[in-house]
Amino acid sequence: MNQLTDKVKAFLAQDPIPAFVNGTWKKGEFEDCSEIENPANKEVLTKVSQSSKNDVEDAIEAADKAFPQWKSISPQQRAEVLKRFADLCERDSEELAQLEALDVGKAINNARGFDVPFGIECIRYFSDLILEKDFEQKLELEGINGKQVRIPFGVVGFIFPWNFPLTLCMWGIGPALAAGNTVVIKPAEITPLSTLYLGKLAQEAGIPEGVINIVPGKGSVAGEVITTHPKVKCVSFTGSSAVGKLIGQNCGIHLKPAKLELGGKGGAVVFEDADIDHAAEGLAGAITLNTGQVCCTATRWIIQEDVVDEFVEKVKANLQKTVIQPGMMEECEMGPVVSKKQQDSIIDYIQKGIKEGAQLILGADVAPEKEGYYIPPTLLMGDQNNICFKEEIFGPVAYITTFKTEEEAIQQVNCLDYGLANSVWTTSAEKAQRVALEMVSGNSWVNAHNVFAYGLPYGGVNGSGNGGGVNSIETLFDYTRGLTIAEPIA
Numbered sequence: 117m118n119q120l121t122d123k124v125k126a127f128l129a130q131d132p133i134p135a136f137v138n139g140t141w142k143k144g145e146f147e148d149c150s151e152i153e154n155p156a157n158k159e160v161l162t163k164v165s166q167s168s169k170n171d172v173e174d175a176i177e178a179a180d181k182a183f184p185q186w187k188s189i190s191p192q193q194r195a196e197v198l199k200r201f202a203d204l205c206e207r208d209s210e211e212l213a214q215l216e217a218l219d220v221g222k223a224i225n226n227a228r229g230f231d232v233p234f235g236i237e238c239i240r241y242f243s244d245l246i247l248e249k250d251f252e253q254k255l256e257l258e259g260i261n262g263k264q265v266r267i268p269f270g271v272v273g274f275i276f277p278w279n280f281p282l283t284l285c286m287w288g289i290g291p292a293l294a295a296g297n298t299v300v301i302k303p304a305e306i307t308p309l310s311t312l313y314l315g316k317l318a319q320e321a322g323i324p325e326g327v328i329n330i331v332p333g334k335g336s337v338a339g340e341v342i343t344t345h346p347k348v349k350c351v352s353f354t355g356s357s358a359v360g361k362l363i364g365q366n367c368g369i370h371l372k373p374a375k376l377e378l379g380g381k382g383g384a385v386v387f388e389d390a391d392i393d394h395a396a397e398g399l400a401g402a403i404t405l406n407t408g409q410v411c412c413t414a415t416r417w418i419i420q421e422d423v424v425d426e427f428v429e430k431v432k433a434n435l436q437k438t439v440i441q442p443g444m445m446e447e448c449e450m451g452p453v454v455s456k457k458q459q460d461s462i463i464d465y466i467q468k469g470i471k472e473g474a475q476l477i478l479g480a481d482v483a484p485e486k487e488g489y490y491i492p493p494t495l496l497m498g499d500q501n502n503i504c505f506k507e508e509i510f511g512p513v514a515y516i517t518t519f520k521t522e523e524e525a526i527q528q529v530n531c532l533d534y535g536l537a538n539s540v541w542t543t544s545a546e547k548a549q550r551v552a553l554e555m556v557s558g559n560s561w562v563n564a565h566n567v568f569a570y571g572l573p574y575g576g577v578n579g580s581g582n583g584g585g586v587n588s589i590e591t592l593f594d595y596t597r598g599l600t601i602a603e604p605i606a
């Protein structure tokens with residue numbers, strides 16, 4: 117088991133960890149706090165302040181007050197301070213990785229290898245981009261001297277889910293801050309720790325007070341204020357499609373732009389000409405990564421009939437090798453799921469799926485007797501008319517169907533309202549491109565699943581979002597509003 121660093125011990129020893137507002141640490145108005153549980157052993161890790169409506173309003177006021185100065189400093193100065201922040205995140209990357217492993221339950225080596233470095237890289241990517249990109253464009257018009265300028269909104273409110281707290285936070289605030297906005301962040305109730313730790317690093321980096329505010333608390337209280345307050349000029353939400361619809365509704369009533377990055381039910385189409393060893397390894401990894409709690413991962417495996425037996429044998433062999441342990445163990449490949457609520461929900465789905473006719477080919481329909489909230493990798497097989505094919509389960513569970521023709525495979529991928537990410541597995545480059553174009557989603561991956569890079573836009577359509585996505589040049593401009601300035605030439 118990895119030993120906690122002294123900084124992590126001191127951070128968790130606070131009772132409670134306060135909110136970060138206007139550059140200072142603040143207990144909530146009512147001094148409410150919630151216990152944060154370690155899903156690997158059900159012990160309380162620490163307590164975190166809960167923000168009231170007034171607390172969030174104070175944070176929004178602070179962000180609003182900080183905006184004029186933050187937007188006015190030069191892009192060079194903004195990039196400099198943000199890069200200092202990134203450097204401090206890198207200095208404390210072990211602390212951030214430990215907090216992710218403790219709080220979410222994820223394998224520490226995944227947090228060290230992906231969540232933390234990829235999050236830090238995001239701040240650097242957008243800091244570089246603001247030095248390269250023009251926020252002002254001259255318009256070639258007859259008789260008019262005109263230009264279009266991109267201007268930061270002001271206060272941007274962020275609401276995040278619990279599965280990748282640090283990475284998603286960086287994906288959101290990186291472009292927003294670089295573009296010159298100030299931010300109010302509401303992390304998920306159950307996994308706020310790494311986000312709060314970022315407050316410490318923002319303070320040390322000299323990010324001016326009020327530019328970053330972090331208000332842990334309930335969605336129905338703290339989250340609600342973010343979506344309705346008149347001084348929040350743009351809302352960015354990452355979370356479930358159900359809550360996303362509520363947020364969209366609220367933002368609509370208040371005419372606020374809303375970036376919505378929502379749930380998914382990714383399909384992976386495996387053709388008979390695919391490299392089956394590679395597909396089996398890749399897809400086993402897709403449901404064990406973050407214990408399957410990944411919005412875009414492949415959870416519907418759509419396999420060409422002739423190779424289904426071979427594929428199932430190989431994928432089972434891969435999954436059976438998975439080292440399932442507390443996330444803090446060095447050898448851990450898959451940790452527990454995040455909470456009892458999540459464990460119960462996954463078991464419930466598996467039981468309902470079996471009742472509706474699915475065959476359980478690996479795993480269990482009851483939780484194993486372990487200290488924490490564990491679920492073994494689980495495979496179900498059946499037809500499309502099953503709850504486990506249709507709904508997002510958000511655990512280490514995949515549902516296998518079969519197909520005969522390419523048209524049938526595409527129909528299966530596209531028959532749900534979700535549209536986040538799918539993959540196609542084949543050795544035919546032509547077929548890969550053809551199917552990739554036909555699958556309705558924001559992202560089609562070829563011979564791989566979960567492919568991320570800065571400069572590669574990532575986002576969902578239909579039930580999976582409308583926000584334009586993250587990680588690209590467009591994301592930077594999503595956090596700006598357009599303004600045209602025009603003067604007729606006399």
Ligand code: NAD
Binds near residue numbers: 334356359378411
């Ligand atoms: P959730 O929708 O239950 O909660 C997300 C956030 O919304 C939390 O911070 C919660 O407190 C807040 N919230 C809840 N009700 C609210 C309200 N009425 N007003 C304002 N805020 C409110 O999602 P979750 O269970 O935390 O996370 C899992 C979901 O997130 C999955 O559906 C997953 O697919 C999705 N997700 C999507 C992406 C993406 O990039 N598309 C990334 C990660 C997770």
